[in-house]
Amino acid sequence: MRRLFRHKLGVLGLVTVMLVIALTITSFFWTPFDPFKQDYSVVMVKPGTHGHLLGTDQLGRDMLSRIMYGARYTLFIGLVITLLAVVVGTFLGVTSGYLGGVYDMAVSRFLDVIMAMPDIILALAIAATLKPGLISVIASVGAVGWRGFARLVRAETLKIKEQQYIEAAAAYGSGTGRIILKHVLPNLIPTIIVYSSLYTPVAILVAAALSFLGIGLQPPSPEWGLFISSGRTYLSFAWWISTLPGIFLMLLILGLNFLGDALRDALDPRLRGVL
Amino acid sequence: MLTYITRRLIFAIPTVLAIATIVFLLMRVVPGDPALLIIGPFATPEQVEKLRVQFGLDKPLVQQYVTWLGRLVRGDWGKSFQTRSPVLPLLAERFPKTLLLTVFGLLISLGIGVPLGILAATRTHTFVDYLSTATAVFGISMPMFWLAIVLQLIFGVSLHWLPLSGSGKGLLTLDNLWHLVLPALSLGLPYAAQYLRFARSSLLEILGLDYIKVARSKGLSEWRVVYLHALRNALIPIVTLLGLRIPWMIGGAVVIETIFAWPGMGSLVVRAIYNRDFHVIEGFMVFLAIMVVLSNLMVDVLYGVINPTVKYD
Numbered sequence: 001m002r003r004l005f006r007h008k009l010g011v012l013g014l015v016t017v018m019l020v021i022a023l024t025i026t027s028f029f030w031t032p033f034d035p036f037k038q039d040y041s042v043v044m045v046k047p048g049t050h051g052h053l054l055g056t057d058q059l060g061r062d063m064l065s066r067i068m069y070g071a072r073y074t075l076f077i078g079l080v081i082t083l084l085a086v087v088v089g090t091f092l093g094v095t096s097g098y099l100g101g102v103y104d105m106a107v108s109r110f111l112d113v114i115m116a117m118p119d120i121i122l123a124l125a126i127a128a129t130l131k132p133g134l135i136s137v138i139a140s141v142g143a144v145g146w147r148g149f150a151r152l153v154r155a156e157t158l159k160i161k162e163q164q165y166i167e168a169a170a171a172y173g174s175g176t177g178r179i180i181l182k183h184v185l186p187n188l189i190p191t192i193i194v195y196s197s198l199y200t201p202v203a204i205l206v207a208a209a210l211s212f213l214g215i216g217l218q219p220p221s222p223e224w225g226l227f228i229s230s231g232r233t234y235l236s237f238a239w240w241i242s243t244l245p246g247i248f249l250m251l252l253i254l255g256l257n258f259l260g261d262a263l264r265d266a267l268d269p270r271l272r273g274v275l
Numbered sequence: 276m277l278t279y280i281t282r283r284l285i286f287a288i289p290t291v292l293a294i295a296t297i298v299f300l301l302m303r304v305v306p307g308d309p310a311l312l313i314i315g316p317f318a319t320p321e322q323v324e325k326l327r328v329q330f331g332l333d334k335p336l337v338q339q340y341v342t343w344l345g346r347l348v349r350g351d352w353g354k355s356f357q358t359r360s361p362v363l364p365l366l367a368e369r370f371p372k373t374l375l376l377t378v379f380g381l382l383i384s385l386g387i388g389v390p391l392g393i394l395a396a397t398r399t400h401t402f403v404d405y406l407s408t409a410t411a412v413f414g415i416s417m418p419m420f421w422l423a424i425v426l427q428l429i430f431g432v433s434l435h436w437l438p439l440s441g442s443g444k445g446l447l448t449l450d451n452l453w454h455l456v457l458p459a460l461s462l463g464l465p466y467a468a469q470y471l472r473f474a475r476s477s478l479l480e481i482l483g484l485d486y487i488k489v490a491r492s493k494g495l496s497e498w499r500v501v502y503l504h505a506l507r508n509a510l511i512p513i514v515t516l517l518g519l520r521i522p523w524m525i526g527g528a529v530v531i532e533t534i535f536a537w538p539g540m541g542s543l544v545v546r547a548i549y550n551r552d553f554h555v556i557e558g559f560m561v562f563l564a565i566m567v568v569l570s571n572l573m574v575d576v577l578y579g580v581i582n583p584t585v586k587y588d
Binding site for chain 1: 290293294297298301302412413415416417418419420421424425427428432522523525526527529530533534544545547548549551553556560563564567568571
């Protein structure tokens with residue numbers, strides 16, 4: 001019964017994510033208004049007035065258009081960061097897990113040390129040294145995101161290493177690189193997929209938080225985190241500037257979480273306690 | 276137990292040193308000349324050079340490191356560029372408010388999350404269960420800064436019940452605690468959702484075990500079975516999770532403090548980042564590392580106390 005429940009939620013999650021992607025793709029062809037056009041005659045109008053379905057912001061720019069346009073940044077950042085984290089984390093995890101020895105010890109110790117610090121703080125520190133902008137967001141969060149992957153992949157690699165087919169391959173004379181590529185990596189894919197789908201929402205959240213704090217993307221980029229922070233000044237009379245982008249952000253993250261849960265249950269229920 | 280604690284404390288020092296080293300490297304080796312970042316793009320090359328000498332950035336990296344480390348352990352954590360005052364006292368001064376926020380946030384998240392999780396576990400597949408689980412998933416997906424703003428909107432702007440920002444006078448005064456309500460809720464609620472899910476799944480797992488069946492078949496009342504036997508064991512992984520979550524809460528506190536203008540370390544650090552106040556950022560990271568290591572140790576000790584099968588020696 002519960003598996004079915006999860007399954008339904010997973011579909012719901014997928015639908016939500018697809019909706020956001022659809023919004024993003026649409027934004028390339030059409031938005032209700034120009035996301036960057038400032039119109040002082042309609043400054044901060046309530047949602048629903050004059051065809052502005054979600055109202056306008058403090059400079060008269062249409063909220064819906066800006067949110068649609070901003071979805072590009074959110075999705076792009078989330079994807080790139082996750083990709084970065086997957087590549088670096090998997091590389092380190094597989095090599096340290098399979099090769100072992102001093103290298104493994106060094107990587108594990110390093111991992112233990114930096115795993116303690118939360119993502120946001122480390123990302124803040126890295127972002128502090130870079131010029132604010134798209135690259136700094138991706139670099140700061142990506143430089144921190146690989147930790148979870150590395151640890152997980154390493155644990156899985158250690159388990160896979162014990163399997164008999166690895167022994168067989170080695171006995172055949174397959175080189176280490178070949179074994180890793182042909183035997184170890186393919187078995188890691190389900191775990192990587194599940195963890196990616198669970199990590200992407202985290203990456204998106206941290207990136208949005210960085211932009212919210214003013215250390216990530218800068219105005220006038222229509223990034224959702226930026227909306228939420230810039231709307232704070234007008235909270236008492238134009239609450240929609242801050243709250244509406246947040247709802248979209250939350251829906252996206254919700255959808256990704258549901259999707260991740262469902263994927264995890266489908267691909268590897270053993271991971272339920274771990275992830 | 277005491278020897279265990281001492282041993283852990285001794286091991287903690289290299290961990291903190293390691294993080295401090297990483298911070299050091301981060302601030303100096305990352306692309307982007309630190310001196311240029313500090314002084315801004317409008318300075319002349321001579322001014323930049325003067326600044327580099329002033330901060331010892333022209334010396335070889337190893338020498339910089341040794342000097343820096345020496346100063347660190349002696350308590351000289353540099354001076355803030357903005358206020359020209361020493362960093363360590365500055366951090367120490369703002370620490371109590373951050374600690375207060377984090378502790379109350381933790382209390383809220385535990386106080387709401389764990390009981391609800393237990394409730395959901397004991398009434399699976401009922402309306403209560405589905406409601407709690409759904410709320411939990413919402414809570415996990417909610418951006419913390421967004422929740423903070425929504426709470427501000429509802430309780431501060433519309434209802435005028437609670438103050439929007441700042442903190443009151445003193446630490447544990449009624450005025451201060453009144454100002455603490457919204458920030459602590461913003462920090463605690465999302466994590467309450469996590470604890471809810473975890474408490475629920477943890478208790479469910481225990482309830483499915485054989486010895487629970489034995490207890491039930493022995494005729495023990497449901498109350499005894501759940502609360503006396505199952506819960507004690509279910510609490511163990513919850514405590515472990517707690518330890519892992521504390522550093523994350525501190526991270527969240529940074530954002531919350533900025534939103535509510537709560538005068539803790541978090542808002543200090545964010546301002547320092549805007550102003551490229553490197554010594555403050557470094558100091559904060561080292562301070563945080565120490566706090567993280569200490570909180571991990573506390574949780575491990577707590578774990579040893581709760582779980583009698585674990586023996587530390």
